Amino acid sequence: MKDGKGKNGVLEEVTSGEYKYGFVTDIEMDMAPKGLNEDIIRFISSKKNEPDWMLELRLKAFRHWQKMKEPKWAHVKYPPIDFQDIIYYAAPKKKKQLESLNEVDPELLDTFNKLGISLEEQKMLAGVAVDAVIDSVSVKTTFQDTLAKHDIIFCSFSEAVQNHPELIKQYMGKAVPYTDNYYAALNTAVFSDGSFCYIPKDVRCPIELSTYFRINAANTGQFERTLIVAEEGSYVSYLEGCTAPQRDENQLHAAIVEIIAMDDAEVKYSTVQNWYPGDKNGKGGIYNFVTKRGLCKGRSSKISWTQVETGSAITWKYPSCFLMGDNSIGEFYSVAVTNNYQQADTGSKMVHIGKNTKSTIISKGISAGKSNNSYRGLVRISKKAANSRNFSQCDSLLLGDQCGAHTFPYIKTGNETSIVEHEATTSKISEDQLFYCRQRGINTEKAIGLIVNGYAKEVLNKLPMEFAVEAQKLLAITLEGSVG
Amino acid sequence: MLLNIKDLHVSINGKEILKGFNLGVNKGEVHAIMGPNGTGKSTLAAAITGREGYEITQGEIEYKGKDIEDLSPDERANEGIFLSFQYPVEIPGVSMTNFMRTAINAQREYRGEESIPAGEFLKKMEEKKNLVDIHSKLTKRSVNEGFSGGEKKKNEIFQMAMLEPMLAILDETDSGLDIDALKVVARGVNALRSDENAFVIITHYQRLLDYIEPDFVHVMWDGRIVKSGGKRLALELEEKGYDWVKELY
Numbered sequence: 001m002k003d004g005k006g007k008n009g010v011l012e013e014v015t016s017g018e019y020k021y022g023f024v025t026d027i028e029m030d031m032a033p034k035g036l037n038e039d040i041i042r043f044i045s046s047k048k049n050e051p052d053w054m055l056e057l058r059l060k061a062f063r064h065w066q067k068m069k070e071p072k073w074a075h076v077k078y079p080p081i082d083f084q085d086i087i088y089y090a091a092p093k094k095k096k097q098l099e100s101l102n103e104v105d106p107e108l109l110d111t112f113n114k115l116g117i118s119l120e121e122q123k124m125l126a127g128v129a130v131d132a133v134i135d136s137v138s139v140k141t142t143f144q145d146t147l148a149k150h151d152i153i154f155c156s157f158s159e160a161v162q163n164h165p166e167l168i169k170q171y172m173g174k175a176v177p178y179t180d181n182y183y184a185a186l187n188t189a190v191f192s193d194g195s196f197c198y199i200p201k202d203v204r205c206p207i208e209l210s211t212y213f214r215i216n217a218a219n220t221g222q223f224e225r226t227l228i229v230a231e232e233g234s235y236v237s238y239l240e241g242c243t244a245p246q247r248d249e250n251q252l253h254a255a256i257v258e259i260i261a262m263d264d265a266e267v268k269y270s271t272v273q274n275w276y277p278g279d280k281n282g283k284g285g286i287y288n289f290v291t292k293r294g295l296c297k298g299r300s301s302k303i304s305w306t307q308v309e310t311g312s313a314i315t316w317k318y319p320s321c322f323l324m325g326d327n328s329i330g331e332f333y334s335v336a337v338t339n340n341y342q343q344a345d346t347g348s349k350m351v352h353i354g355k356n357t358k359s360t361i362i363s364k365g366i367s368a369g370k371s372n373n374s375y376r377g378l379v380r381i382s383k384k385a386a387n388s389r390n391f392s393q394c395d396s397l398l399l400g401d402q403c404g405a406h407t408f409p410y411i412k413t414g415n416e417t418s419i420v421e422h423e424a425t426t427s428k429i430s431e432d433q434l435f436y437c438r439q440r441g442i443n444t445e446k447a448i449g450l451i452v453n454g455y456a457k458e459v460l461n462k463l464p465m466e467f468a469v470e471a472q473k474l475l476a477i478t479l480e481g482s483v484g
Numbered sequence: 485m486l487l488n489i490k491d492l493h494v495s496i497n498g499k500e501i502l503k504g505f506n507l508g509v510n511k512g513e514v515h516a517i518m519g520p521n522g523t524g525k526s527t528l529a530a531a532i533t534g535r536e537g538y539e540i541t542q543g544e545i546e547y548k549g550k551d552i553e554d555l556s557p558d559e560r561a562n563e564g565i566f567l568s569f570q571y572p573v574e575i576p577g578v579s580m581t582n583f584m585r586t587a588i589n590a591q592r593e594y595r596g597e598e599s600i601p602a603g604e605f606l607k608k609m610e611e612k613k614n615l616v617d618i619h620s621k622l623t624k625r626s627v628n629e630g631f632s633g634g635e636k637k638k639n640e641i642f643q644m645a646m647l648e649p650m651l652a653i654l655d656e657t658d659s660g661l662d663i664d665a666l667k668v669v670a671r672g673v674n675a676l677r678s679d680e681n682a683f684v685i686i687t688h689y690q691r692l693l694d695y696i697e698p699d700f701v702h703v704m705w706d707g708r709i710v711k712s713g714g715k716r717l718a719l720e721l722e723e724k725g726y727d728w729v730k731e732l733y
Contacts, residue, residue, distance in 0.1 A: 431536070436573045439533055440587040440643065441561040441594065450586060454577025454626065 032089035038062065041189055044089045048158050051165060061178035061188035068182045074345040075374040075406055076314050078287065086252060088190045088223075146207060152236075153198040154209055157225050160196035167198060171229050175258035175293040175322070183254040183289045183316075187223050191256070194225035199234040199265075208464050210239040224255040230265035232298060237268040239467060253312075254289045263298030263325065268306070270463050272471055274478075275311035282341025282370075285313025292319035293349075296328035296357075304331040305348070306462045308471045310478040313342060318376065320349035323357035323385070330359040333459040335471075337452075337478050338371030338403070347377035347394075347408075352385035352418070361392040364456050367403035368479055374406040379422075383414040390419075396426045397455050399448070399479070449476025486511050486682050487532075487651055491543035494524075494531045500541070501527040503707035509651070512679040516693055516718060517686045519704030520726040525686045526570060528704075529655045532684075533567045534560050547651065562594035564650030564681075568640040568657045575627035580639070583627045584609065584646055591647065612645040616672045634665035641672040648676070653684045658692035670695030690718040705729050 032043050041062055045055040070081070147154050153164060160168055178188035199205055230236055240257075253275070259267050269292075278285025288311075294303035305319035321330025332348035350359035359379065367373040375394045396405030407424050429451050437447035453460065453472050460468050487509040494502040501524045509515055519525055530538045532545055534557040544551045552560055575583065589599045600608075609623060616638045628636050637657050644652055657669055673683060673696050685696060693701070693715070701717040702709045710729060711717065721729070 430573070432573045433575055435535055435557060436569065436575070437583075437587075438557040439561050439567050439569075440583070440647065441558050441590040442586055443556075443558045443590065446586065446590065450578055450583070451575055454575055457577040 031087055034087050035084045036062075036086070036088055036190065040088055044190060044192075047089060048161070050161055053165075053169065054161055057173070057178075058189050061185050062190075064179055065182065065185035065189055068185055071182050074316050074376070075372065075408070076316065076343040076345050078314055078343075081252060081287070083186075089192065143207070147205075150203045150205065151200045152203060152205055153196065155196055157191070157194040157196050157227065160227075164196070164198070167229065168196070168227070171258070171260055172227055173258075175260060175295045176256050176291050181291060184256055184291045187225060187254045187256045187291070191223040191225040194227075194255070196226075197228045197236065197238065199228075199230045199236045201231040202233040203231075204234065205236040208237045208239055222253045224253075226255070226257040228257075228259045228267055228269070230259070230261045230267050230301075232262045233264045234262075235266045237464060238270070239464065240269065240271045241273050251285075252287050252289070255291070257290070257292040257319075259294035259303055261294065261296050261298060261301035261303050261328075264300050265298060266302040266304075267294065268304045269294070269319075270467060271305075271307040271309075272463075272467060272474065273307065273309045273311050273315075274474060276313075277311050277340065277342045278313040280340050282313070285342070286311065287314045288312035288317065289314075290317040292317065294319075294321050294330070296321055296323045296325050296330060296354075298328070299325040299354075300327040300329075301325050302329040302331075304329075304333075304462070306333045306459065307335070307346075308456075308460070308463070308474065309334070309336040309344060309346060310474055312344075315342075315344040315346050317346045318349050318378075320351070321359060322351045322353065323359065323388075324353045325357075326354040327356045328354055329357070332359075332361045332363070333462045334363045335366065335456040335459045335475070336364070336373060337366045337475060338368065338373045339478060340369040340371060342369075342371040344372070345374040345376055347375045349378040350380070350390055351378075352381040352388040352390070355384070355386045355388070357385055357388045359388075359390045361390070361394070362458055363392075363394045364459055365394070365396045365405055366399070366452055366455070366475075366479075367396065367405050368399035370402045372404040372406070374408060376408040376410075378410040378412075379420055380410075380412045381414055381418045381420065386415055386417045388415075388418040390421065392420075392422045394422075394424045395455070396424075397452070398426065398428045445476070445479075448479050452476070452479060485509065485546070486548065487684075488546040489532075489543070490546070492528075492531065492540065492545060493542035494527055495539045495541050496527070496537060501707055502531065504543070505708050507684075507702065507709065509682045509684060511650075511682055513700065514677065514683045514685065514696065514698045516698040516701045517684060517704055517709075518688070518690070518701060518718065518721060519729070521688065523704045524707045525704055526655055527707075529567055529653050529686060532560075532651075532653060533557055533565060558590070559594070561647075562591050566644050566647055566649030566652045568637075568644060568652065568654040570656040570659065572628045572631075572636045572640055574629045574631075576629055578627050580623040580625065580627055581609065584623075584643065587643070587647060608646065612642055615645055615675055616642045617668045618642050633660045634662060637661055638665060638668055638672075641669050645672060645676060648681075650681050651684070652676075652681065653686065655686045656688060657685070658687055658689065666692060667695060690722045693718045703729050
């Protein structure tokens with residue numbers, strides 16, 4: 001009324017909120033000098049005490065990377081990256097431990113509380129010495145016992161290189177070879193650590209595997225590498241990331257995730273990504289260039305990607321499925337939120353190779369502020385993939401009138417018995433919807449949270465229960481602004 | 485006086501719609517505001533509920549003895565002002581149940597009360613659904629999504645019953661309703677009438693007033709009230725049509 005806000009005044013105010021957690025550098029480092037050359041790679045490999053074959057792989061990848069060009073096709077803009085100005089190895093030593101939660105930034109605690117993170121977890125995340133150490137150790141021990149009982153391997157990638165070299169040799173690079181793309185080559189050359197997970201034949205992993213529970217999970221570094229192998233008839237649900245704010249001073253993140261599913265195996269991979277997106281003016285923030293790919297190698301295997309992306313200044317990420325086995329299924333469910341100056345170019349690739357293969361892509365983009373949100377997807381059905389089906393749905397929701405939403409679908413069908421469907425919509429949160437909520441007593445911020453969560457429901461429903469509740473809160477918080 | 489509107493002038497994009505509107509409403513009263521299209525009836529509802537873009541250039545709206553100009557739409561709602569929308573909007577993916585719980589808890593938070601316990605909430609939902617003949621499946625669906633015109637209006641009255649406002653404004657709630665739905669809406673309103681609340685019913689036709697008996701009827705023309713009276717006035721209008729009002733002006 002009299003406050004004279006323009007039509008988009010409120011939306012603008014609400015969506016121009018800032019990521020509320022600045023940077024802290026409280027980790028002592030054991031560092032390599034800046035830059036990248038073969039010596040640095042030898043340094044990394046020797047620091048990790050790796051076998052020769054691993055060093056050889058790293059060097060091969062590096063030599064290949066040197067011949068490659070940085071990809072420029074994504075709908076994102078950023079200043080050129082000086083790859084010689086990056087420190088490629090920094091072993092995290094111990095975090096400076098705080099005595100109690102009282103020493104932690106109250107705003108950070110406030111966020112933890114809003115997200116409903118338990119007190120114990122808050123302490124771990126904030127780097128507080130957990131007084132109930134015994135508790136947390138025992139949780140981990142119980143966890144490890146359960147996995148051991150089923151012969152499930154779940155450890156850091158470095159440990160796997162030492163303890164399960166035969167498995168790493170057999171599967172590493174099978175889904176994402178280092179020749180795949182620029183960042184995949186870079187990652188293979190310099191990867192710091194990550195996770196390895198192996199589910200034996202006919203085992204249903206009884207718990208959701210989360211990096212949070214993995215010993216040494218606290219510091220995974222900027223070039224992470226994850227490998228999940230699901231043997232015949234096995235099942236695993238894997239959670240990556242966490243809704244809690246992730247701070248990191250490394251600007252460039254280039255991770256690789258590989259999944260391999262054998263006959264009748266099923267892998268559900270869920271991600272919540274909340275890296276630092278940069279400030280309100282677009283300064284700083286993480287560049288997140290990730291290659292995620294799953295091979296549905298066996299008959300009737302299934303890989304399902306679910307992601308909630310709210311963080312990072314730039315996201316470049318296309319979780320994909322190669323449907324090699326007959327009757328195999330690939331799924332991709334995504335919610336990507338961009339605010340302020342964030343840029344996201346994300347989507348999926350579904351490559352149908354086997355007969356009767358099925359894939360589903362549900363992508364929900366939400367753009368606010370001055371951000372840009374692009375969906376880029378490829379559906380390729382090969383000649384041999386008879387009777388295959390794909391259904392893609394890409395929806396974009398715009399908040400305000402200074403943001404952008406873009407859709408780049410690529411569809412290639414090599415036979416006549418397959419069916420590909422693509423649907424796309426673009427909508428705006430209308431002033432009418434907002435006013436309707438407000439007239440019921442719901443303030444603007446809560447109303448936006450409500451509307452956005454309603455819009456993303458189809459995807460959020462695919463997340464494991466606990467994760468879904470946190471993700472809902474995260475969506476609301478991400479779009480939270482200065483309106484009190 | 486619960487609502488006291490004094491010499492209200494309201495403009496949209498510089499165009500004056502309300503031109504010196506006066507209205508006093510006490511608790512326990514039902515006021516009907518009638519008039520042809522384009523006389524500012526819906527603008528009145530928007531001004532009272534604080535919709536953006538409606539600029540008060542003169543006069544004031546007093547509610548519970550205070551000028552409410554500085555209160556946001558949600559604050560006004562939480563102070564007990566409810567609007568049954570002429571065109572309820574759809575909110576995809578948000579279930580009625582979730583929406584209602586969020587609204588009730590917002591109201592409670594505003595009053596410094598605890599969130600509503602799940603059991604109590606569900607009991608209340610059941611009770612109020614019966615009042616307006618809403619089926620369970622409707623509350624499981626997304627807010628107004630795929631609702632028929634009649635269902636949307638019933639849903640507005642259902643929300644009113646849930647939120648128990650002090651001042652309820654019904655903006656053309658009867659438009660597009662068949663006689664059965666109209667009766668249901670009226671039954672809802674009549675059940676909620678008490679000495680502690682008041683209703684302002686904006687309508688084009690007197691049809692609804694056959695079922696909801698108003699204490700006062702006001703006729704609007706060109707941004708202000710040109711005639712006030714009792715229930716009879718509505719019947720008179722029905723008989724003589726609105727041209728008769730124009731002559732009064």
